[in-house]
Amino acid sequence: MNEIITKLIRRFHTNDPFEIARGLGIHIRFLELGEGTRGLYYKKLRRRFIVINEQLDDNWRRFVCAHELAHDRLHPGLSRFWLDEQSFYNVGKYERQANKFAVRLLMAGSPPVKGETIEKLLKRNGIPEEMQSFFY
Structure with a gap:
């Protein structure tokens, strides 16, 4: 995971998940996703999309973009909906x-x-307080 993050930052000269996603050709959309969904990642016809709930504040939008970018980089070919319905993962x-x-991506270099x-430290890097447990 750390190696993937380091390579992305070197390649795009930033840890901004929006810039990295755009550089990778991932389309970013902001839509009303309802109260229970912050974002999602999906592929359709070889095009990749990150959809972020438009009701979120800037810190959450940034975090959700980084989170969905992780799915693109760490879990290629997997779909949450497919996993929920078709497997025991x-x-x-x-x-x-x-x-x-x-x-880790949002804190890189800080x-x-x-x-x-x-x-x-998390607040300074714009990471939502609820994500503190993932710092370790």
């Missing part, structure tokens, strides 16, 4: 991996300052 595992990837708490 633990879908939670893939979501946890995507959250960890997102935290080490903690002496005496800085994890909460402040």
